[in-house]
Amino acid sequence: MKIEITKVTSWTDVLNAARFTQRLPLKSGEPSVKWKKKIIKAEHSPLRCLMFNIDFYDIPYYVSVHLVRHVHAQPFVSTSRPDIDGHQPSREEQRKTDPVNMRLFLNAQEIINISKVRLCNKAEAKTKIIWRQVIEELRKIEPELANACKPSCFYRGFCPEIKSCGLADTETFSLAVNDYINSL
Ligand SMILES: [Zn+2]
DSSP: OEEEEEESSOHHHHHHHHHHHTTOOOOSSOOOHHHHHHHHHHTOGGGGGOEEEEEEEEEEHHHHHHHTTOTTSEEEEOOOOTTTSTTSOOTTTOOTTSEEEEEEEEEHHHHHHHHHHHTSTTSOHHHHHHHHHHHHHHHHHOHHHHHTOOOTHHHHSSOOSSSOOSGGGSTTHHHHHHHHHHHO
16 A cells, blocks of 8 residues: 655645735745645635645555545546456455555645544544555645644544544543644
């Protein structure tokens, strides 16, 4: 299993979307880290101009089915059709755990949104592990954005799932939330 993340657009696109709304002339450079943090924290619309490809290799088919539920990410999944790919077993023999490749073409806001549910301890175990790996990969290229990727309870103070995951009731939760707030 492997995850690769590439940026499709740049922070200059985010900056210029924001400047356009202010009737300011466009710029060619990247904004400062301080400015990036402000727009990530505010989740204002220019953040949607920061686009990524997240490429998953050899993830279980069922994990791809979980991730396609996030409808603001455009998914591309390797075909499982035996009639197209002669290497695939018949449909009757295929299992939900069979490996597939998946690309999510999505923006920074959608990464934050997916994290709210897939980092919760009620998320399916394998999907949660894989999404955590996504955030660790993201940290290598966009540390400020990775810091903002947290489960819903960090925003709401409780786990909103029908059966709570219990994270918000732990002793370490308030410390983790403080770290999160201080990182923004
Ligand atoms: Zn939870």
